[in-house]
Structure formats: C-alpha cells, structure tokens
Amino acid sequence: MKAKSVGIGIVGLGRLGRRHAENLARYTPGAHLAAACSPLEAERQWARDHLPVQAIYADYAAVLADPAVEAVWLVTPTSLHPAQIIAALEAGKHVFCEKPLSLDLDECRQVTEVAARYPHLKVMIGFVRRFDASYRAAQARIEAGEIGRPFMVRSQTCDKNDPDGFFVQFAPTSGGIFLDCSVHDIDLARWMLGSPRAKRVYASGTIALHPGLAACQDVDNGVAICEFEGGQLAMFYASRTMAHGHDTQTEVIGTAGSVAVGRHARADRVEIADASGIRNTCTPSFYERFEDAFLREAQAFVAAVASAGPLPLSLDDALEATRIGIALRTSLQSGQPVVLG
C-alpha cells in the first residue's frame, strides 16, 4: 500500500489522452505522472494547467530518456504504435498502448517478437472492456461453468450517430469499421470462448448515412460471422449511426445457459414516465459507458507493473484480434469468406 509509486509518462493528450492522464494522476493509487508528452503546444499547455506532472515534453525521445518514467502510456495515432512500443521496450520502459496495436499484421508480429526479448517489461494493449465490472462478472460466470460449454458469442459496438460525420475524415486511417469498432467485440468473443483462433470469417455492410465512406471502401454499419477453430461461432455488428446513444452489448451462449452484458443500454438507474411512455436514456458515447473500466484498466496495469505480476491479456490476444479484423475487412471488400491459416 505504501509501495514506491510507478512513474508514468503519458504520450498523446487528445480527448482520450487527457482522460487517461487525469485517471493516472488522480485516481490510480500507486502511480504518478512523471511526464506528459505532446507535439502540440496547446496540449502541453493544458497539461501545465491541469495535471500534477513532473515534466512536460514535446518529443517522445525525451520521455524515453527520462529516468523517472518507468512506463509509457501511449494514446497516439495507431500508425505510430509499433515504433513507439518497440522504442519504449528498448529504452527499458513498460508500455500501455491504446488499441489497436497496429493495422498491419507484420508490424503486430514485429512488436510481439521484440516484446518477447524483454520478458520483464509489461506490454498491454488497451482492450478496455476486459476491465468493465459487468464483463468481468460475466466472464467469471462462464469460467465457473455456469452456462456449460460456451459456443457462441453475439456482440455489438454501436456508436451514436454524429450528424456532422466528423469521423468520416478519419476513416482512411481508422482501418475500417471492423478494425476500429469490432476489434473490441473480437477480443471479447475470444476471451469469453477461451481464446480460440479464427478459421474463417465473412462480413458485409451498408452505408446508411455517411456516403463519404464509400471512397475508402468502408461502411457505417457492418455485420460479420466468425468461425473459430474449435467450432465456436461469433456474430458481430458495428454501427456508427445509432439514434439513441452508444449501445454495446454482448451475449455468450452456452450449452446450459447464456450470459448477456449490456442488453439494456442505459445511462443510469433513472426511468422517466410521461406521455411518450416509459423510457431511459443511454450513455452518449463509449467513454461514459466504460468510464469506470478505463480507471480499472489503469489500476490493473499499474498493479501488474508494481507487483511484476501477470497482465490479464497478452500481445498475442491483440495480434489475433487484429488478424481477425483485417480478415473481416477483406471479406467486406471482396464479398467472399476469408479463410485464416
């Protein structure tokens, strides 16, 4: 409890980066912000104004050179992840990196290989749902055998529609809807089913509201079937056009029962009854839905670093989720199933 605090270097101070930074600075016992880093002066100024942080850097190299930084916390563009992770490992730092690991399988494998050379360093990709209390409770029930043998997962990640379509401009670098959204569901499905590898996938999709996506062969609503090597199945649905809010749901079906998480998308415990009926409101975005999980994620990573204990998920998990996500995109674009080796 009174152990030495872990010095964290947060890298990237955009919207999500700021939230990670505040979680680490204020609500993660056993950790402190040793450094904050952004190439943008405005973001560095925000850090000066708002964060209890020892050093603020413009360059990632400076973070790695800072001996007070024991772990880097990457909330940077996906294209930078592989090089930044490898550089951190070579500098002797633990690494937390926001998902996805990379959009390129070779890069994923390269990171995995480098990480294997530094077994004393922790590397974790931020599959935040693994830290959500409800998902953890569901997984524990499944592991305890409460639903018999789980053989199917149905999982969705559905975002509230942004009428301005702001996300469309990021579509070319997002990896497409399956790598950007469904990657969470893919990881969840594998977690719930005992970490099987995929053997064949098929995907389809449609553009409901954002025709600009056509230019990069992306869709705003995608559906997919994933067959695993052990015979298990998963169905995924990802949408960017929900009217009612962020709606993430997952159902795991077993031979003796099923467990569902999030079937009732609701912001809180409030119900309003009026002339329109009885209603509840929904979480507006993934952040409100997983706010507590982001905190637990930070606490879990810091605890693993401090105790040199195991992490709840491996780089291989991240690699397999990426591999499946890429196959789904290929299937969407080709109209053919993709067989994974």
Next chain:
Amino acid sequence: MKAKSVGIGIVGLGRLGRRHAENLARYTPGAHLAAACSPLEAERQWARDHLPVQAIYADYAAVLADPAVEAVWLVTPTSLHPAQIIAALEAGKHVFCEKPLSLDLDECRQVTEVAARYPHLKVMIGFVRRFDASYRAAQARIEAGEIGRPFMVRSQTCDKNDPDGFFVQFAPTSGGIFLDCSVHDIDLARWMLGSPRAKRVYASGTIALHPGLAACQDVDNGVAICEFEGGQLAMFYASRTMAHGHDTQTEVIGTAGSVAVGRHARADRVEIADASGIRNTCTPSFYERFEDAFLREAQAFVAAVASAGPLPLSLDDALEATRIGIALRTSLQSGQPVVLG
C-alpha cells in the same frame, strides 16, 4: 365439451357492458347470449346491430322472466347492484355482477344473506384481476410457498389522466377513489395474503389536477395503509392522473422472497430506441391491460355455472373489500385511523 350452452342475459350495454356482451357472445365456449337489456334505445339498437342475441329487452324484469336466461350479467350502475342481484336470485338466476357489490355495507350484507338462501345459484362479483394470467401465476407461486410467508402487499391502481376530467362528474356516486379503484388492490391483497380481515386502516390523499373532486371530499391521488388481523400489512396507491397510461402493479413480499406483477407497465413487447432514449408504451386503460382477464373471467363463471363447481371468490370477499374501502374513505375524510371491528 358438447354440454348444453348456458344462456346469459347481459344487463347494461355501456362501454364496458358491450365488451362483456361481445366476450360472452363470441369468445366464451359453453355460453350464448339469451338476452340483452338496456333502458336506452341507442344501446338496444347497438345490440340488434352487433350481437347474436335471442331477445332484447328494455326492462330488467323481462330478463328475469325469460326462461332462456339462466344467468344475468350485470354491468349496471353500482346503486342498482344489490336490488338487481337479489331479484335475480329470487327469479332463480345465477348472477355475475361488475364490482363493486355496493357502496353500502348493509346492502352488501343483505345480498350475502339472500344469496346464502340459494346455495345452488352462483353469485360472483367481477374482481377481474383474479383472472389475469400474471396474477394467477403470482398467487400460485405464493400458495406453493415460494416466497415463504407473505406478510406485505404493495399495490397500485393508477389510471391515465383524462384531461377533460370526465370522471369528475361521476365522483359523487363512485364511492370515492378507494372504493372505485383501490377496491381491486384490496381484494388482491387479501387473496395473496390468505384472505385476512382488516383491523385498522389509515388513508390520505391529494388533489393534483382535478379540483372539482373537492366538492365530494374525493381526491385524485390517494394512499393508504391497511393492517390485517394476522399482522400482515398492505400499502395502496390509487391515482387518476398518470401521464403515461394505466399502470397497475402489485408486489407481495414474503419471508423468503417477493413476487411482483406488472412492475413494467407496457402495452406490448415493443421497444423504440430513438433520440429520446429507449422506451416502451403503456396500456392506455384498464381494459387493454385486463382484456384477456375479462375473457377468462367470463369463461370461469360460465364453467362454474355449467359444472355447478366452486367459484374462485365469494360474496364475503366482495363484502370485506367494500368494508375496507369504506373505512379508507372514512379515514381520508377524518384524518384519523379507522379501527375495524
């Protein structure tokens, strides 16, 4: 199955009367409409146009004189109930009578006494909720001991607000909110708790939207506590001002669990998700909520008549519900608890 059909004489063809008439004429195997009776020509004309009925009368006496009528079905003003029931019994007819039996305890007792003289004739007051599938399932669970010893009931009858306040003009003869609405909850509470007698009640209320009720010392929202002789308790809530629809709920609490009926007021199995959140609509009135129960009620009465079998509730049940309802009204008006002998 091919037994002789029971000839029914429906008396009263207002809105609810017409629905009873159609249920009896079309959806109650083993029964047929032998006669329909109304003092109003318009209602008789409706019967001629819509009902497969053998005889149509303006006078109740004619119904009683018709040998094809084996049972009368009274959907008449409450003030007429006692005399009509007694006359029917004396004419050798079985009687179904819409609730309440009477607003006057002496009249209730008089009916009970007369009925006792005709043990071969069936008399049933229409506590329709006893025939609702959900209430029946709940009562069966309780009787089977699933919640241990039941010791408390919380029950509400809440009607959708009528902005025109049409019901206010009937307030002087309705008996007040507790005799008109809560009498159902009182009967349910006794049914669920094993038919105890009340020993003390307390009631309060407020006028939220319909000031016209003040003239007859009535309220549009009433609350009450009822203590039974066995130590059980009940809380009642009756409202005429709901914004969202008709909302009837009952919870029975026992030493090992509880059973709730209707906690989710919903019209059907539909949910709508849109910018306002996720919502369901509610049944607009008691009729939509209990449409199926009205049918089962008719079928149960007819079956009891046809088989000379027992009815699910007795005139004593109706009398005790009235006794408690009157005490609640007295308490509301006096501000004091009322002790029942």
Next chain:
Amino acid sequence: MKAKSVGIGIVGLGRLGRRHAENLARYTPGAHLAAACSPLEAERQWARDHLPVQAIYADYAAVLADPAVEAVWLVTPTSLHPAQIIAALEAGKHVFCEKPLSLDLDECRQVTEVAARYPHLKVMIGFVRRFDASYRAAQARIEAGEIGRPFMVRSQTCDKNDPDGFFVQFAPTSGGIFLDCSVHDIDLARWMLGSPRAKRVYASGTIALHPGLAACQDVDNGVAICEFEGGQLAMFYASRTMAHGHDTQTEVIGTAGSVAVGRHARADRVEIADASGIRNTCTPSFYERFEDAFLREAQAFVAAVASAGPLPLSLDDALEATRIGIALRTSLQSGQPVVLG
C-alpha cells in the same frame, strides 16, 4: 356481424392442428368447423370427443368434396402442402396452409402459378408472426416512418432445448434449421424492410448438443447474413438449444431509430425476487409466445374470405422466404456465399 359463417375444413389434427381446430371452432367469429380430417383414427376420435364439427373424414378428397367446406386449413406434413393446396384450389376452396409452403422451389412456383388462375380464392401461408400484436405495432411504426429508412434487421428464433432430442428424427424432412426456424425471421425481415428480394446470403452453424443432426448436414445453432437487392441487411440466428425457453426477438434498425420486438423474453408480467436475484420466466415454446397471434391469424383469414378482401401476405412472400431459406442451407453446407438471381 351476422354475416354467413365460413365453413372450414381442418386437415391434420396433430398437436398444432388441434389448437388451430379449437381456435376455429370456438374463438373465431364468422367461422365454423364444417369438417375435420385425419388419416389417424385416434385423431378423428379426438375430434369426435372435443370439436363441434359437422363431418369427420379420413381422406382429404372427402373434405374437398364436401360442399359445406369453403376453405381448407392445412396442418399437414410439409411434403404434402403443394399437392393439397393445388387440389383445394381446383376444388374451389380457399386455402390456409401452415408454413412452410414447400421445401422445393419448383413446387412453390407451381403452387403460385395455379393460385394465379383462381384469383377469387384466398391462399395464405401461416407466417403467424405477422399477426402478433407486437410485431404489428412495430411494423406500423416503421411504415409510419418513425425510425426513418429501415436498413437492417436482426432476428432470432430460439427454441428451448429438448433434452430428448425428439426433433432430431424429423430433421431429415424439416428442411434444416433455416427452413424450419429462420423462415419466420426471413419473412419478418422482408415485411419490415418493405419486401425486398435477397441478392446474396452466407450461413454458418454448429452442433452444440445434438450430434445426430450431422447425418443430415443440419446444425442445432445456425447464423446467417442476408443481403437484399436494395442494400438492406439481415442477420439471423436460430437455435434449438436454449436453456431458458423459447426466445424470439427481432430488431429493425433505421436511419432515425430502431424498433425491437421481444427483447425481454418473458412468459408474463411476473417477477420473482429471491436469493438468486430477480428473475422472470420465459414462454416454454413458440405456441405460448404466439398463442394470441394464432387466433388473430385465424380471424384475419376468415375475415378476408368473408369479405373477399386482401390478405396481409402473398404466396410470393412465402416463395421468397423459401428461396432465401434454401440458399442459407446451401451456404451452410458449402461454406460459400450463395448469390440469388
């Protein structure tokens, strides 16, 4: 209201046939059972004992020869449907036929062609969910534009597991899980989406509990994606292995909202709270879930016959549902998407 009653000849008196017979005999105003037919003496005896029916036949030909029969009501093995429908039409009878029309597309087309020659005769396949109050309310909302342009349907038909696997012996003639179960979801999806034709489908599945299905290349859990010509999508899930009961759900997603039917599988309005938490029970089988819809279906068909009015669904709808179901089975068995012409 007092119009001539339609004489129905019920053909097939198995479990579902008996329920249709009782609905038609007792709860369908404007209809009566003119005849009942079964090749089995035991079923005919049941009819003698339980049904108010004018004639009981062992041979279908006798039903068609009976002038009191205006419409036949076929609850017979699927393989008999096409010939029986055609014979009925040629005998001048209206036809109600339980789903599916046929497992063979050519037969479906042949029936459609014959029916076209008798435009004054009604022919309806029993897609019972179109008569469910909740599905009707959902469809009405969609048609009214409440969810914008509907572009995706997710629908499931999940049956409670039969530990005896009784259904496995019928698997060879059932057409497989998609033609037996998902055909309802296919029809619903088309109804909700404005009756589009499919252009490509993909299916997969697994055997969770009933290995005997492997012999006929069937599965006990199947998943599918269906792409329609207008760009709409559907995802289907069918299961025969649910632990908790029959669970039919459908969600229709549009550009301005979504409508879900049956998201909360529940038998009634009861909730039980005890040491295991708060729970509701589920409808055990499709019949309890759609009991009321079966009745409305009968009433709707009879009303259409009596009034010579339009039916809510056409033979072309049944044909298209079969066409898609067959394509799904082909995809399941080949592992390849199937393109529909």
Next chain:
Amino acid sequence: MKAKSVGIGIVGLGRLGRRHAENLARYTPGAHLAAACSPLEAERQWARDHLPVQAIYADYAAVLADPAVEAVWLVTPTSLHPAQIIAALEAGKHVFCEKPLSLDLDECRQVTEVAARYPHLKVMIGFVRRFDASYRAAQARIEAGEIGRPFMVRSQTCDKNDPDGFFVQFAPTSGGIFLDCSVHDIDLARWMLGSPRAKRVYASGTIALHPGLAACQDVDNGVAICEFEGGQLAMFYASRTMAHGHDTQTEVIGTAGSVAVGRHARADRVEIADASGIRNTCTPSFYERFEDAFLREAQAFVAAVASAGPLPLSLDDALEATRIGIALRTSLQSGQPVVLG
C-alpha cells in the same frame, strides 16, 4: 487544480469509516488524510498499515488540536455526533458527519444553533443519496419541470436479510427502522419535492423475521405516510428482510409525468438466462449500491471547503429529516397519526 490540498481528520475506523478513509486518501483530489482517529488500537493499527496518513490519534481532542486538520470526518456512533460536531466547530474545523445528525431533536437544534455562529465553517450530514448520479439526474429533471409539479414521492430502503440478525443488537441505539433507514427516503422526498416541512405522519410495521426487535418496540418492516405542508405526500417502506439484496427505489410523481430511480435493482449490466428463467443479481448492501456516491460525496464536500462554496444540503435539512423520522417512530408505537407543529 493545483490548489492547496484540504487536510482531513477521519474519526472512526469501523467498516464504513475505513471506506471513507480510503476514498479520502486515494480518490479525492484536493484532499489528503492529515489524521486518523480511533479509540481502538486494532483500528489504529489498520490505519498505520493501510493509510497514507500523517498522524494517528486515539483521542478526538488530539485531532481537534492538530493544525493540519482543516476538516473532521465523523464516522462515529450517532450518540457522539452532536458533541463532536460542536467541539469541532469550536476548534475551527469544518465537519462532515455520517447520518443521522442525532436521534434527539433538541440536540439537532443545538448543533444548528452553534453552526450558525460559524458561518465560514462547512457542516454537512452524509445523506449520500444526494450524490448518487441517478438521483442527481432525477432531481435535475424535476427541477427543470419535466414532470410538471411533483406531488408525491414513494421511496423505499430495503436491506438484504441478515440471517444472523446481527443488527438486532444495535436496534436499541439505532433509533428504530425509520430513523435508521427511512431517514434517507425522507431526505430524498424533501429534496425532490422542494424541501417542504411535514405536517402529519402515520406509520405501521410488522416483525417478519426478527422477534428480538419487539423488546425495543422496533419492527423489521415499516411503512409510513407523510403529508407535507404544501399538500404533497410521501409513502415510505423500510425493510431489513429482503431475500434478494439491497433494494433502494424512489419514484417521484408529478402532474405531467414521473421519474423513478432504481426500479430495477441490479448489481451490474449482466443478465443470466438458464433453466430458472432470465435473472439479474442485486447489490448485496447499500455500500455497493452507493459506492460511487460515497466518493462523489467526499469530492463535493472537499470542493465546497476548498472553494468556500455552498453545500448541497443544510443542517436544517438534516434536522427536518430527523424530526419526521422521530414522528414516524412515535406513530408506529402509538398507532396514531402524529401532527407536526
């Protein structure tokens, strides 16, 4: 953000005290534990082992003498509250005190009077539900006029049964079920209704499972009606014998709608479907239900101290809640309504 941190002296390190201590030490930005105090060595040892705290005391006087302590945080027996609050104020310390303020009205008034002499010092009683996100959202909707004029509150505090009846031994000093449990509902009702004063109350109750309560005229299930001066009503239910968990619910009914909080008692977003139906689990105790609210409560108090800003509730609110709670107990024991001056 980088303002001076508020030094807190936690007093009382029992189960709830420890949780407050950890919240203040680790998750309340802007505060730190300057001191911890307990008369029990075991509790002080726990503090040494687990808390980042500057000083640990056996005597309350030492806390008050410590200049590093700016605010005391009292999680002590109710009988000590008044004297401890007054002593703290006289020592120039801000005060947070767990509910209830006192079981004695004169003591409440004395505290209020003393506090009035120190307007620069903050005193807050821990009505934790005012800090729950759902209750806050509900109150905000009401204040915004979404349900019209609120006129009725129904609120319950129901604890999971403790089969060992451990709480019975505390019954003599708890103040009885209404002061111990319903005081939260009373405070909520006043908050939601615009802080009216009560004018008449009536209470009843029963002993369902814990006969030992009879000795101190307490019950394990209590019900009450509270009439407010503005004509608003409240119904309360408190239980110590729930089988399914802690179940706190509140409904506020207005002229244009209603808002309910907690109608679905659920531990998380998980649902389990198996042979027993579909169920969710419930929070086992008030702490799990209000864990987040305890944290927000600490943060709100600290923020008010740091900014010299207003507190969300006043000592008068605490006094009025106690006044109503005492009247309910009097009514329970006398069987008569109690009129409040």
